[in-house]
Amino acid sequence: MNDENAVVAGLSAARKAIQLYPPSHPSYLEAIAMLINAVTAATADSSDFVLNVHLGRLYCGSQVMSGDGPALATVSMSLEAHRVESLTFHPGFTADEAAALADVLNLRPSADLSVTDELTARGVTGVTVAALGEAGDEEERAERDRQREADRALYRQLISAMRALTSNVREGQTPDMEQAAGMVEHIMERLVSDEATVLGMATMSAHNEASFFHSINVMIYSLTLGVGLGLPEEGLVSLGIAALFHDVGKAAFDLTDPAQARAAQALHPQYGAEILSQIPDTDRAPMLVAYEHHMGQDGTGYPERSEEYFTHPYSRMVSIADRYDNLTKGAVGAAVTPDRAVIQLLREAGKALDPTFCRLFVRALGVFPVGCVVRLSDQSVGVVRATGTDPMLPHVRVVWDTMGLELDPPCEVDLEVDGRTVVEVLDSDSLNLTVADRL
Ligand SMILES: [Fe+2]
Ligand SMILES: [Fe+2]
CATH class of the missing domain: 1.10.3210.10 (Hypothetical protein af1432)
Structure with missing residues (x-):
């Protein structure tokens, strides 16, 4: 795995571990170490490592990233939901900072939440965040x-x-x-x-x-x-x-x-x-x-x-x-x-x-009409908002993320550029979901 994919895999693993295990648990320590090692390798020549996200895709600098699908999708969706445009890792990024970053990215996204403020409050300086243009x-x-x-x-x-x-x-x-x-x-x-x-x-x-x-x-x-x-x-x-x-x-x-x-x-x-x-x-x-x-x-x-x-x-x-x-x-x-x-x-x-x-x-x-509740290939769940030019790849308003956490506000994705696919259509009644309220 190349350095940039290792950073994404480490970030995805750290987010998951922080939800599942206490800080002294070996799996927790392993996930944090994975992220630290990846960032250390990516910043080895004492330069910053920049991860950008745009329209559901991750970029290393201007290069679109490919490879391990689930980790890329989970991280890009989490960053977009938190209104993060890019993460810049600096040399010397520490284990405490890795845990703080994973912790902040697990906070429930909302209009009032600022990732920058949360990281500052936790004393993090090894990674900086560019937030999406708020006003527009x-x-x-x-x-x-x-x-x-x-x-x-x-x-x-x-x-x-x-x-x-x-x-x-x-x-x-x-x-x-x-x-x-x-x-x-x-x-x-x-x-x-x-x-x-x-x-x-x-x-x-x-x-x-x-x-x-x-x-x-x-x-x-x-x-x-x-x-x-x-x-x-x-x-x-x-x-x-x-x-x-x-x-x-x-x-x-x-x-x-x-x-x-x-x-x-x-x-x-x-x-x-x-x-x-x-x-x-x-x-x-x-x-x-x-x-x-x-x-x-x-x-x-x-x-x-x-x-x-x-x-x-x-x-x-x-x-x-x-x-x-x-x-x-x-x-x-x-x-x-x-x-x-x-x-x-x-x-x-x-x-x-x-x-x-x-x-x-x-x-x-279309094949998935507006209002269809769909599970995507990374296990996130959303409602079809519009049909696209490819009938199999509609525009979806993702309501629950890969971990089943509700996204507020929901995340809009166009499956044609996103890379995820629809794997299942769900029954809105059994999910207790009123589709019209989500559109
Ligand atoms: Fe009738
Ligand atoms: Fe009728």
């Missing part, structure tokens, strides 16, 4: 937080608008199409500028108001498919409204009564079409979609129809969005992870679901 990063983070809050407010507005629209329908009024069009346009605007964030919003659900969340999410997924298909704006608005109202017929039933809920499942297409047909002079697509969204391409589904019956393209698109949301948000225990839902859609493509639209939708979502 803080501003960037504040801006991200603002946008996130605005998106959440938009989603809450959509839910309350949906609540009002549904109660109007219950009172026998027809839905307000202008209000619905406004909701669709808001989402379309955000979808075009930041598709990943909008897809992240669609991971939200709430047990007590599941039907409102479902309508909004089916709209988001339908629009994603519509944008992927290149539909013009007018078509997207029509598709979005149709998706929003696809289950409007259910408003005519009391879903808390099991007998009525069963009837609603069978009859909501007819009831929905009936409600939407009462709106004068409007686009007919929402009515058709309400009527046809449970019709399979292979003649399965309902309501019954003749063999020649041909469904509207928007109905076929909404069917796919509806199926995906139902698969991923199914009842507790019955929901499947997003990657499995995608595989299931592909199984149903050409049977109940339109094969062309299905493939387009799956391509838009």
